[in-house]
Amino acid sequence: MAAVDSFYLLYREIARSCNCYMEALALVGAWYTARKSITVICDFYSLIRLHFIPRLGSRPDLIKQYGRWAVISGATDGIGKAYAEELASRGLNMILIGQEEEKLQAVAKHIADTYRVETVVMVADFSRGREIYAPIREALRDRDIGILVNDVGAFYPYPQYFTQIPEDTLWDIVNVNIAAASLMVHIVLPGMVERRKGAIVTVSSGSCCKPTPQLAAFSASKAYLDHFSRALQYEYASKGIFVQSLIPFHVTTSVTTPGSFLHRCPWLAPSPRVYAQHAVSTLGISKRTTGYWSHSIQASKPAAAHHKTRCLPIARARSDLAPPQGRKCREISGPPHLWRPDVGSAHAGRGRAGHARPLLLSHLSGVVSRDLRVNIPRMESHGVLAAEAPFPSARRP
Numbered sequence: 001m002a003a004v005d006s007f008y009l010l011y012r013e014i015a016r017s018c019n020c021y022m023e024a025l026a027l028v029g030a031w032y033t034a035r036k037s038i039t040v041i042c043d044f045y046s047l048i049r050l051h052f053i054p055r056l057g058s059r060p061d062l063i064k065q066y067g068r069w070a071v072i073s074g075a076t077d078g079i080g081k082a083y084a085e086e087l088a089s090r091g092l093n094m095i096l097i098g099q100e101e102e103k104l105q106a107v108a109k110h111i112a113d114t115y116r117v118e119t120v121v122m123v124a125d126f127s128r129g130r131e132i133y134a135p136i137r138e139a140l141r142d143r144d145i146g147i148l149v150n151d152v153g154a155f156y157p158y159p160q161y162f163t164q165i166p167e168d169t170l171w172d173i174v175n176v177n178i179a180a181a182s183l184m185v186h187i188v189l190p191g192m193v194e195r196r197k198g199a200i201v202t203v204s205s206g207s208c209c210k211p212t213p214q215l216a217a218f219s220a221s222k223a224y225l226d227h228f229s230r231a232l233q234y235e236y237a238s239k240g241i242f243v244q245s246l247i248p249f250h251v252t253t254s255v256t257t258p259g260s261f262l263h264r265c266p267w268l269a270p271s272p273r274v275y276a277q278h279a280v281s282t283l284g285i286s287k288r289t290t291g292y293w294s295h296s297i298q299a300s301k302p303a304a305a306h307h308k309t310r311c312l313p314i315a316r317a318r319s320d321l322a323p324p325q326g327r328k329c330r331e332i333s334g335p336p337h338l339w340r341p342d343v344g345s346a347h348a349g350r351g352r353a354g355h356a357r358p359l360l361l362s363h364l365s366g367v368v369s370r371d372l373r374v375n376i377p378r379m380e381s382h383g384v385l386a387a388e389a390p391f392p393s394a395r396r397p
Contacts, residue, residue: 067146074152082276177221
């Protein structure tokens with residue numbers, strides 16, 4: 001009993017002597033909790049203000065705000081096609097640039113018949129370099145281009161070490177991901193500055209948020225697009241030009257496995273149509289955004305419009321991708337530095353020999369346009385207005 005009393009008295013004396021330190025620690029804890037609570041409240045407000053409030057009110061008049069024509073690169077499929085349909089639903093005429101002529105014609109006809117707007121088709125091979133831009137510049141010279149959407153892009157067939165990437169693929173990434181957006185902006189921006197209105201949307205990727213091993217060149221090219229857009233916004237905001245860096249995470253497209261987890265969670269990986277509806281509603285509001293509310297939650301800053309955006313740990317998603325001929329992939333897991341191609345017997349992926357099911361970063365699939373290789377420029381028109389500067393007929397390599 002004496003020992004117990006002695007311990008109690010000792011504890012009471014120690015606690016009394018440390019009382020001031022306990023109060024200081026309590027103040028620090030209260031300050032930290034309040035700071036985090038305020039941050040969460042502000043982020044939640046930004047999420048609501050950016051992704052929900054604009055969709056509740058009346059839609060802005062984009063023609064009056066920016067101009068009558070919109071140019072969409074990578075418009076045959078995915079986000080580019082959905083973005084074109086959403087802009088057409090708001091009355092803008094479309095100039096569609098894409099890979100496959102038949103698909104592009106079908107998209108243009110569907111938009112013209114459904115939304116009663118004028119559509120122009122241009123087939124251009126961005127991987128050919130500078131030679132294709134002169135006819136594009138000439139064709140767009142006298143048009144009231146109000147919105148430019150850069151969505152065309154090139155992507156790896158599957159994650160690889162940098163030294164394993166073919167040189168042609170690296171040139172495609174440079175010419176398609178970097179040069180195409182830069183040159184298209186250089187073509188349309190002078191007219192926007194002259195009219196003192198216009199919007200430029202460049203589709204980047206969640207991989208631009210941090211370096212991505214085994215997708216080094218791709219993630220670096222998307223980081224270029226992000227920084228390029230942000231710098232242009234600073235340069236031309238005073239001239240009435242709105243420049244937006246659009247940073248999607250996973251969007252469900254034709255390359256996503258139908259039975260995958262992401263297909264069962266449409267709120268996590270929306271369809272291109274749903275994503276485009278949300279993304280267009282942020283136009284003129286946020287200069288840097290993921291475009292969709294759940295994608296913003298996946299980022300550490302929900303609004304993703306802050307310049308210090310950090311990515312949360314990346315979830316892995318299954319996709320069916322065919323590896324290069326002669327090389328097979330095993331199903332891979334773990335951190336990116338453990339990914340390795342597997343050479344050996346054919347791997348049966350979803351019933352197809354030689355097809356792998358590699359695990360990819362969730363924020364990469366569906367972001368890149370399917371328009372990896374396109375052809376010599378050609379231009380046709382649907383709707384009321386015929387093309388003013390038809391291009392020579394396309395020839396396929």
